[in-house]
Amino acid sequence: xxxxxxxxxxxxxxxxxxxxxxxxxxxxxxxxxxxxxxxxxxxxxxxxxxxxxxxxxxxxxxxxxxxxxxxxxxxxxxxxxxxxxxxxxxxxxxxxxxxxxxxxxxxxxxxx
Amino acid sequence: xxxxxxxxxxxxxxxxxxxxxxxxxxxxxxxxxxxxxxxxxxxxxxxxxxxxxxxxxxxxxxxxxxxxxxxxxxxxxxxxxxxxxxxxxxxxxxxxxxxxxxxxxxxxxxxxxx
Numbered sequence: 001x002x003x004x005x006x007x008x009x010x011x012x013x014x015x016x017x018x019x020x021x022x023x024x025x026x027x028x029x030x031x032x033x034x035x036x037x038x039x040x041x042x043x044x045x046x047x048x049x050x051x052x053x054x055x056x057x058x059x060x061x062x063x064x065x066x067x068x069x070x071x072x073x074x075x076x077x078x079x080x081x082x083x084x085x086x087x088x089x090x091x092x093x094x095x096x097x098x099x100x101x102x103x104x105x106x107x108x109x110x111x112x
Numbered sequence: 113x114x115x116x117x118x119x120x121x122x123x124x125x126x127x128x129x130x131x132x133x134x135x136x137x138x139x140x141x142x143x144x145x146x147x148x149x150x151x152x153x154x155x156x157x158x159x160x161x162x163x164x165x166x167x168x169x170x171x172x173x174x175x176x177x178x179x180x181x182x183x184x185x186x187x188x189x190x191x192x193x194x195x196x197x198x199x200x201x202x203x204x205x206x207x208x209x210x211x212x213x214x215x216x217x218x219x220x221x222x223x224x225x226x
Contacts, residue, residue: 004155033214040121040218041218042116042202042216042217042218042219043202043204043214043216044216045213045214058213059213090155090156092156097206098144098206098207100146100158100161101148101156101158101214103148103155103156103157104155105154105155106155
């Protein structure tokens with residue numbers, strides 16, 4: 001069974017803290033994505049990566065960075081967390097950029 | 113601008129009622145269309161997809177969707193819903209117009225009453 005695993009389901013952080021969200025996929029997919037899911041706004045793309053060490057900005061990259069040192073792992077970094085980054089973060093992977101997305105279970109981040 | 117509109121934000125139905133969730137998109141070029149579903153406490157998963165061919169596509173759990181190119185629509189249907197269909201449904205589009213992006217709709221929360 002294909003799997004995208006996000007390391008933390010729930011996190012509570014304080015304003016200004018550095019936050020790491022980890023995502024690992026076991027499908028040997030080239031492409032990995034980080035989305036943010038907010039009620040009434042759907043899913044918004046933060047960053048994506050189409051290869052190791054390659055990354056592209058999505059629609060809302062401000063305040064975020066990413067790292068992809070290995071094919072199976074894609075990390076989202078909040079350099080200095082702010083309260084408006086309280087959200088559900090979803091990692092996904094796909095074999096093709098226009099193909100089916102496989103999602104992780106999400107990481108719910110609360111920034112106090 | 114590229115966009116996906118889901119007209120119904122919240123839908124409440126009784127079991128055995130028929131379902132139709134609207135989805136309209138604005139996207140240049142050839143499109144691929146998707147419906148994803150998120151059951152309570154679970155991850156988003158693919159319900160069905162359209163890439164080409166027969167515009168009526170069938171997905172899991174008795175769902176189907178029809179691509180009407182002239183209307184830029186990809187509505188989701190199910191003849192008879194069950195309590196277990198309670199979930200949030202997202203329409204999404206990507207394409208071959210040189211952009212990588214999936215564009216997601218804002219989602220429709222469906223509640224089915226037993």
